[in-house]
Amino acid sequence: MATPALDSSLLTRRGVLAAAAGTLLLTACGEQQGQRSDEGPATSTADPGRHELVIGASLELTGRGAALGVLQQRAMEITVESLNLTGIPVGNLRRAVRLEIRDNRSDPREAARQATELTRRDQVHALVGGTSAETSMAIVEVAQNLQVPFVSLAAGDDIVLPLAQRTYIYKLTPDAGDVARRMARLINSLEVRRVVLLAADGLHGDSGVRAVRSALRDLDLELTRVVRLPASGRSFTSAARRAAAGGPDGVIVWGTAPDSGTAARELRRAGHRGPLFFDPGAVAEDTLIGSNAAAVEGAYAVHPACLAASTLTTTTTAELARRDFTYRYIQRHGSFSGFAPYGSDAVRLLAAAARAATSVDRGRLRAYLQTQVTEGISGGYAFAPIRHGGMERDSLGVYVVSQRAWTRYS
Structure with a gap:
């Protein structure tokens, strides 16, 4: 079995990104390494008289999306605590960050209603949320119409496309094409030739089907069948049987928790x-x-490198921040999930945009979001006027499930 080779050009690109980012996001936002707080979740500021950066979040805290949505709430609260130790320098003021969090119950209509309410009634400066493509797309329409910056936490390339109609919209998750190409190289290295794709229903699955077809074709790998999972809440038995028919060498499961684990089982x-x-x-x-647990043992995943945060080799500002965030997350919640840092990065990116813009004006926040090149907790981001979505591809790594844990595969 061959071992996937590491692309030296990606390492160089990632090094340039980290050097360019420097202290732009992590230090400039007042991240205090090594400090701890035993106070409760920072959903409001201790001093109501301070000026604030107000972020509205519509998250899946209940319903089918809760497996991912709850992680985002935890991450955002931890990060706000950290930033509020000193506040964010915005012009000649130091502003605290305040979160207004709502549970959209995994319902796109509720997500849209909350986005409207947070923007119009609560006058938030920016929106964050939507861990499913469907709730994110519901928020996209509101955010674009009301011209409020929205940072999506969901996977699905169409969230930020077409760009001309998504000028206020940003996405943090990796682009499907980057994930699929990394996965195809892994599949090729394992000498797996006949592959079946079992893809989720909806926008996320649509992105996966397009990306996987292209990536496998480029490496002359055979995609023997595409099977779509039924809508959440329905039995996956029939779809799994069709995917397993004919004995494929490997199966790609393109979906989100909790559906991914159910499909594997x-x-x-x-x-x-x-x-x-x-x-x-x-x-x-x-x-x-x-x-x-038994079904996924030995399974592979392509995921940003934050999943293997080291507590020993921390040599950059970003690595120190990643270690600190992981430590505080485990201290508070007992274990760490690799999906959690997206919420943290959303808060940090908005804080950095406010600092660079010297304002919390929605239009200026939007403009300065698209100039950020930075290394976050999840990985590297390089937004530009012509690119509002997706983590840098060299942030991705390969992991394998070993004894109920995600372990870096080399």
């Missing part, structure tokens, strides 16, 4: 014994626990 029940490959949406505690 049904594939094993249907008789598939070959390798499983997950996109980043699977990387949550729910995928590894309970009846999923």
Whole structure:
């Protein structure tokens, strides 16, 4: 079995990104390394008289998306605590960050209603949220119409496309094409030739189907079948049986937790014994626990490098911040999930935009978001006027499930 080669050009590009970012995001926003706070979640500021950067968040705290939405709430609260130790320098003021968090119950209509309410009634300066493509797309329409910056936490390339109609919209998750190409190289190195794609229903799955077809074709790998999972809440048994029919060498599961783990379990029940490959949406505690554990043991996932944050080799500002965030997350919640840092990065990016803009005006925040090149907790971002979405491709790594944990694969 061959070992995937590391692309030296990506390392160089990532090094340039980290050097260019420097202290732009992490230090400039007042991140205090090594400091701890035992206070509760920072959803409001201690001093109501201070000027504020107000961020509205519509998250899936209940319903099918709760496996990912709750992680974002935790991450955002931890990060706000950290930033509010000193406040954010915005012009001649130091502003505190205040979160207005709502539970959209995994319902796109509720997400749209909340986005409207947060923008018009609560006068938030920016919106964050939507861990599913459907809730994010509901918020996109509101944010664009009301001209308020929106940072999406969901996967799905269409969230920020077409750019001319998404001028206030940004996305943090990796682009599907980058994930699929990294996955295809892994599949090729493992000498897996006949592949079936089991893709989620909806926009995220649509992006995956397009990206996987292209990536496998480029490496002359055979995509023997595409099977779509039914809408959440329905049985995956039939879809899994169709995916496992004919004995494919490997199956790609392109979806999000909790559906990814359920699909893996049904594939094993249907008789598939070959390798499983997950996109980043699977990387949550729910995928590894309970009846999923045996089914996903040995499975691979492509995911940003934050999943393997080291506590020993921290040599850059970004690595120190990543270690500090991971430490505080585990201290408070007992374990760390690789999907969590997106919420943290959303807050940090907005704080950095406010600092650079010397204002919390919505239009200026939008303009300065698209100039940020920075290394966040999840990975590297390089926004530009012609690119509002996706993590830098060299932030991606490969992981394998070993004893109910995601372990870096080399």
